[in-house]
Amino acid sequence: MNNTNEFRECMVMNLSRSNFVLANRGVSKDEVIGNTKKFLKENNENPEEFLEWLCDYPMISHKTHLVGFFYRYGIGTKIDLEKAFNAYKLAANEYNDTLSQIHLGNCYIYGRGTKPNPDQGFVWFSKAAKTGSARALYDLAFSYQDRGGVEAAFQCMLKSSLGGHAMAQISLGAFYSLGLGCSIDTRKAFYWFSQSAKNQKAEGKYALGKCFRYGIGTVRDTHMALKYLKSARQRKSQAIIAIEDIFSRR
Numbered sequence: 498m499n500n501t502n503e504f505r506e507c508m509v510m511n512l513s514r515s516n517f518v519l520a521n522r523g524v525s526k527d528e529v530i531g532n533t534k535k536f537l538k539e540n541n542e543n544p545e546e547f548l549e550w551l552c553d554y555p556m557i558s559h560k561t562h563l564v565g566f567f568y569r570y571g572i573g574t575k576i577d578l579e580k581a582f583n584a585y586k587l588a589a590n591e592y593n594d595t596l597s598q599i600h601l602g603n604c605y606i607y608g609r610g611t612k613p614n615p616d617q618g619f620v621w622f623s624k625a626a627k628t629g630s631a632r633a634l635y636d637l638a639f640s641y642q643d644r645g646g647v648e649a650a651f652q653c654m655l656k657s658s659l660g661g662h663a664m665a666q667i668s669l670g671a672f673y674s675l676g677l678g679c680s681i682d683t684r685k686a687f688y689w690f691s692q693s694a695k696n697q698k699a700e701g702k703y704a705l706g707k708c709f710r711y712g713i714g715t716v717r718d719t720h721m722a723l724k725y726l727k728s729a730r731q732r733k734s735q736a737i738i739a740i741e742d743i744f745s746r747r
Contacts, residue, residue, distance in 0.1 A: 505542075505550060506557050512536050513561040517596050520632040522696070523663035530570050544573030559587055562596040569600070569609070582610025589621065598625035599633050606640070615643065626653070631660030638668070642677075651678025658689060663696035670704055674713070687714025694725065703729035 512533065519529050537544055548567045565584035568577045582604045588597035602621035605614045619640040625633035638653035651672050657665035670689035673682045687708045693701025706725030709718045 502554065505547075505554070508536075508540055508542070509551070509557055509561055509563060513563060513596070516562070516566070517630075520596060520599070521630055522661055523632070523635065523665060523698070526570070530572070533566070533572060546573075548573035559584075560592040561594055562588060562600055564588075565597060565600055578604075578610035580610070589624075593624075595625045595628045595630050595633065598622075599630065599636060602633075602636060602640075606636075615640070619644070629656075629660070631657045631662035631665065634660065635662050635665040635668075638665070647678040649678075658692070661696075663693045663698045663701065666690070666693035666696070667698060667700050667704060670701075683708075683714035685714070699729045702726075 515532060515536065516529050519532060534544070537547060544567075548564070551564050551567070562585065565581040565588065567573055568584060569581035570576065582601070585597045585601040585604060588594040589601045598621045602618045602625065604610055604618075605621065606618035607613065619637070622633055622637040622640050626637045634653045634657035638650045638657065641647075641653060642650035651669075654665050654669045654672060658669045666689045670686045670693070672678060673686035673689065675681070687705070690701050690704040690708060694705045695701075702725045706722045706727075706729060708714055709725065710722035711717070
């Protein structure tokens, strides 16, 4: 089925908004990729043909992150980090697309499609964060932390957490647990770990299980500890390993 240009324009806007919402919730990249592929399938679009249309129809596609996203993750094409970088840069510069600015910042931080440039990464995260994006604030927090600005990092992580970013909520719990940019407050640490767990983050469930196990910010509860730890250990991610390190340092 070949959708009309007008229909595809609506698809681009709807998919871009959907991915932006997911990014601000702090879901994994795999979930955003899955959302994109599912969206295309539901709208009877072949990924290769849709990407070709995006590239041939710049008046709409260049205003969003999608061209860069397709090249970054190999949707309808082979992964091409340089093309992804250039597409993100165009949308970020010319159209102030927030999600493209975030992706561009990460390209500079990790050297994807360009030379690593943490200063430029910080610049683009800062621009995106001015919109109030929870995802941008999350990335900006780590940029501040890398620069030694722990207090500023804490403030960004707090704003991101209040905006509903599940990974920021885990990190904020860690900040409160270790007293990074704030006073140690185990009750607040427990609260933010629980918020992340409510958002179905395995890392949040793991941290919450540890809190129940050791009575950190709450009473000890072996039953609740086992419940959350068992659920979280189905996914042994790098973040969970990092959380293990946090509790070992207490």
